[in-house]
Amino acid sequence: MSLISAIDLVKNYGTKKNPIKALGPVNFEIHSKSFTLILGKSGSGKSTLLNLLAGLDKSTSGSLIVQNKNLSTLSQRKLSKYRANIGIIFQFYNLLPNLNSIENVMMGSWAGGVEGTYEYAEQLLKDFGIDHRAKANVKTLSGGEKQRVAICRALVSQPEILFCDEPTGALDSTNERQVIKILQGLSQKGLTIIMVTHSQEFRSLADQIIYLKDGLITDHKNFNHQQIPQEEPNPNHPSSPNKVHRNPDEPLPLTNSVANNDNFNIDPKINL
Amino acid sequence: MSLQAVLLILYKYFKENWLRIILASGGIIIGVWSITLTSFLSLGLSEKIITAINSQSATKYIQVQKDESGANSFFEISGPPKFQRISPNSVKADTVNIDSVQEVAANSTFLSYLRTSSNDPIECVNNLYATLDQPDESQLIPGEQPINPQTAAENSDGCYLINQNYGSFENLYQANKTDWIGQETPPTANEVVACYQCNPSSPLFEELSLASPQELLGQTLTLEYVKTPIHEPAGSIFDVTNPGITEYNFEETQTFEVKVAAVIDDRDSSDGGFAGANNFFTSRAIQQQASIVTPESVDFDNAGFIAIDVFIDDFQSLDSTIEDLQDKNYLVSSAAQLFITAVQSLFLVVTIVLGLFGLIALIASIFGITNVMAISVLKRQKEIGILKALGARNWDILKIFFLESTLLGIVGWIIGTLVGYLSTLALSVSFERFVLSNDSWRNNLENFGITDFVLPINYVIILATFVIALIITSISGILPAIRASRQDPVQTLKN
Ligand SMILES: Nc1ncnc2c1ncn2[C@@H]1O[C@H](COP(=O)(O)OP(=O)(O)OP(=O)(O)O)[C@@H](O)[C@H]1O
Ligand SMILES: [Mg+2]
Numbered sequence: 001m002s003l004i005s006a007i008d009l010v011k012n013y014g015t016k017k018n019p020i021k022a023l024g025p026v027n028f029e030i031h032s033k034s035f036t037l038i039l040g041k042s043g044s045g046k047s048t049l050l051n052l053l054a055g056l057d058k059s060t061s062g063s064l065i066v067q068n069k070n071l072s073t074l075s076q077r078k079l080s081k082y083r084a085n086i087g088i089i090f091q092f093y094n095l096l097p098n099l100n101s102i103e104n105v106m107m108g109s110w111a112g113g114v115e116g117t118y119e120y121a122e123q124l125l126k127d128f129g130i131d132h133r134a135k136a137n138v139k140t141l142s143g144g145e146k147q148r149v150a151i152c153r154a155l156v157s158q159p160e161i162l163f164c165d166e167p168t169g170a171l172d173s174t175n176e177r178q179v180i181k182i183l184q185g186l187s188q189k190g191l192t193i194i195m196v197t198h199s200q201e202f203r204s205l206a207d208q209i210i211y212l213k214d215g216l217i218t219d220h221k222n223f224n225h226q227q228i229p230q231e232e233p234n235p236n237h238p239s240s241p242n243k244v245h246r247n248p249d250e251p252l253p254l255t256n257s258v259a260n261n262d263n264f265n266i267d268p269k270i271n272l
Numbered sequence: 273m274s275l276q277a278v279l280l281i282l283y284k285y286f287k288e289n290w291l292r293i294i295l296a297s298g299g300i301i302i303g304v305w306s307i308t309l310t311s312f313l314s315l316g317l318s319e320k321i322i323t324a325i326n327s328q329s330a331t332k333y334i335q336v337q338k339d340e341s342g343a344n345s346f347f348e349i350s351g352p353p354k355f356q357r358i359s360p361n362s363v364k365a366d367t368v369n370i371d372s373v374q375e376v377a378a379n380s381t382f383l384s385y386l387r388t389s390s391n392d393p394i395e396c397v398n399n400l401y402a403t404l405d406q407p408d409e410s411q412l413i414p415g416e417q418p419i420n421p422q423t424a425a426e427n428s429d430g431c432y433l434i435n436q437n438y439g440s441f442e443n444l445y446q447a448n449k450t451d452w453i454g455q456e457t458p459p460t461a462n463e464v465v466a467c468y469q470c471n472p473s474s475p476l477f478e479e480l481s482l483a484s485p486q487e488l489l490g491q492t493l494t495l496e497y498v499k500t501p502i503h504e505p506a507g508s509i510f511d512v513t514n515p516g517i518t519e520y521n522f523e524e525t526q527t528f529e530v531k532v533a534a535v536i537d538d539r540d541s542s543d544g545g546f547a548g549a550n551n552f553f554t555s556r557a558i559q560q561q562a563s564i565v566t567p568e569s570v571d572f573d574n575a576g577f578i579a580i581d582v583f584i585d586d587f588q589s590l591d592s593t594i595e596d597l598q599d600k601n602y603l604v605s606s607a608a609q610l611f612i613t614a615v616q617s618l619f620l621v622v623t624i625v626l627g628l629f630g631l632i633a634l635i636a637s638i639f640g641i642t643n644v645m646a647i648s649v650l651k652r653q654k655e656i657g658i659l660k661a662l663g664a665r666n667w668d669i670l671k672i673f674f675l676e677s678t679l680l681g682i683v684g685w686i687i688g689t690l691v692g693y694l695s696t697l698a699l700s701v702s703f704e705r706f707v708l709s710n711d712s713w714r715n716n717l718e719n720f721g722i723t724d725f726v727l728p729i730n731y732v733i734i735l736a737t738f739v740i741a742l743i744i745t746s747i748s749g750i751l752p753a754i755r756a757s758r759q760d761p762v763q764t765l766k767n
Contacts, residue, residue, distance in 0.1 A: 096655055098284035
């Protein structure tokens with residue numbers, strides 16, 4: 001069974017009488033631990049779809065099943081709980097301006113009513129090379145630093161899925177590559193990532209790409225070599241040597257991996 | 273959302289926006305301030321006045337009488353009262369179980385009068401106390417009062433009242449300033465302030481053959497205090513319309529040599545002041561000395577009096593003692609109670625009226641705070657969206673904004689109470705500076721037991737303003753908070 005499946009999913013804005021079609025109907029499936037890209041021109045409905053997936057918005061019709069829950073029929077309260085258990089990052093970081101870095105990260109747990117520990121938040125900041133700015137007001141951080149704090153915040157509640165809406169859209173190429181590398185590492189550790197972008201840079205990372213145009217899927221590419229069989233996971237699959245199967249109940253072993261490999265010094269020869 | 277997170281958000285928000293928040297709570301500050309100041313002031317002043325009343329031992333008693341009919345309220349008496357004469361001992365027996373009662377003594381034990389040396393004491397008092405021919409009760413025009421023996425006294429020949437209670441000297445002097453001749457300070461133990469005419473029907477200046485008020489000044493007069501106990505057997509009836517006092521027993525006569533230190537020319541009242549008031553104003557020292565002496569020949573404790581004074585320890589127990597006495601079927605009158613009730617209700621009205629202004633400021637602040645909170649919600653739409661995207665429930669957002677407005681109220685209340693307290697303090701300090709530094713004012717106040725102007729803190733008022741501030745901010749905060757909680761995260765994140 002797939003982690004996410006959309007069936008005849010439609011999202012209209014405007015009124016019932018005067019609907020503005022933003023998305024759909026679309027049908028697709030996303031597997032656990034896969035890296036999915038949603039590509040398309042501006043106004044094609046990418047953000048609309050991502051907002052539905054992240055439980056920020058409700059569909060007009062059709063159903064969207066994530067982790068065996070139909071998001072279209074969830075109550076506000078359950079939807080909040082769902083949002084607390086997934087990770088999300090945005091193009092413009094969306095950090096809370098009055099809080100410092102570590103407090104912003106902790107808010108990833110706290111907002112959803114989870115206690116969370118400072119140690120884990122500190123570890124995340126350290127992993128992404130910004131622990132020296134832990135007490136800094138986020139207003140003073142650079143764009144790349146802000147996005148890394150935002151990633152830490154998304155990961156602090158140890159989510160199974162990470163949603164990204166143009167995470168590098170506001171970054172220069174150096175910072176962009178840094179973020180790409182982080183996400184690649186996370187994906188390799190088994191995090192399901194669904195990313196909206198119009199950057200071509202991520203294409204080589206993707207297990208599947210959904211192309212949107214005027215709210216409809218025009219193309220849907222699956223790269224077989226990176227497909228992970230859900231029923232019978234094989235950590236030693238030859239085409240995805242880095243993917244490690246993990247028990248979904250266990251937290252992602254993010255902290256002692258991802259960035260620790262090379263402390264996030266950007267390697268110019270990195271092959272994306 | 274954990275409380276920790278809510279508090280962190282509020283703390284950081286307050287840290288960044290403290291000036292705006294203080295300004296926003298201005299209405300609360302002013303309201304709480306004015307309520308605190310006015311109520312501290314009026315409650316404090318009324319307490320001072322009660323202290324002043326309390327300090328006067330002359331008013332620290334309750335007068336009890338017994339009506340023949342057994343009525344225990346003056347309202348129940350129809351027609352002129354007929355009092356049963358009661359003895360101090362019977363009242364003592366009735367009040368032995370009332371803790372607040374300290375002493376029981378006969379009221380109007382004596383009639384004290386001044387007699388110039390020109391006539392016989394018995395004649396003088398008989399003149400003063402002449403039992404006037406009272407008309408028959410049946411002959412009284414309805415509503416007409418029987419003739420009061422006191423009025424008769426004012427018109428007797430050759431005898432003059434000694435004024436026992438003329439309030440403060442300052443009052444006496446101020447009221448008669450235009451008619452005043454001589455020393456402008458209170459009479460000492462062997463001095464007297466005398467009216468020139470005293471008694472229109474037998475003017476003092478004629479008795480003494482004086483040509484002008486100046487001649488009276490400096491003269492030495494021999495004042496005679498004639499004491500006649502007015503008592504009859506206990507249980508006998510005293511009818512107001514027919515007093516039935518036929519003879520006077522002269523138990524004690526005392527003489528005092530006094531020098532006339534000041535004269536009040538009371539021949540003409542058109543220029544203000546007294547006219548024909550048969551008054552001598554002596555120092556309290558003489559009055560006290562004259563009243564100490566108690567003749568041993570009379571068994572006062574078992575004699576019957578029209579009224580008995582019940583002395584109490586303090587005014588705290590006044591009301592309860594009055595109730596206890598009424599339960600024993602006494603007719604009770606207390607000048608102190610009337611006075612205190614008047615003072616307290618007057619200050620209550622003042623407190624309410626002034627407090628109302630504060631309340632209006634507080635109510636008006638609802639609009640200000642609602643506005644500020646609505647702007648805060650608008651300004652922080654994105655923050656709301658972020659928190660919701662991270663899993664915050666509507667209820668969490670509501671909590672944040674509701675607590676924010678509540679904290680606004682608390683900040684306003686703290687500042688208002690503090691400013692209120694400080695301004696009260698400033699008032700009492702300046703009172704003390706300006707009033708107590710004046711020797712004669714200070715002496716007058718000390719006579720009334722007032723030695724400072726400390727206005728005590730009233731915790732009930734502080735608690736009340738806290739509750740009011742919370743109610744006000746809750747009313748102001750609830751709508752913006754609900755609006756905040758209903759924000760659509762997608763819309764708010766778009767900006
Ligand atoms: N609240 C809204 N009301 C009306 N129309 C909307 C609303 N939100 C989005 N739309 C419309 O829906 C369509 C899809 O918008 P969406 O934001 O998903 O595009 P996008 O692919 O994310 O574009 P971009 O790459 O510029 O972010 C657009 O035509 C947009 O104008
Ligand atoms: Mg978009």
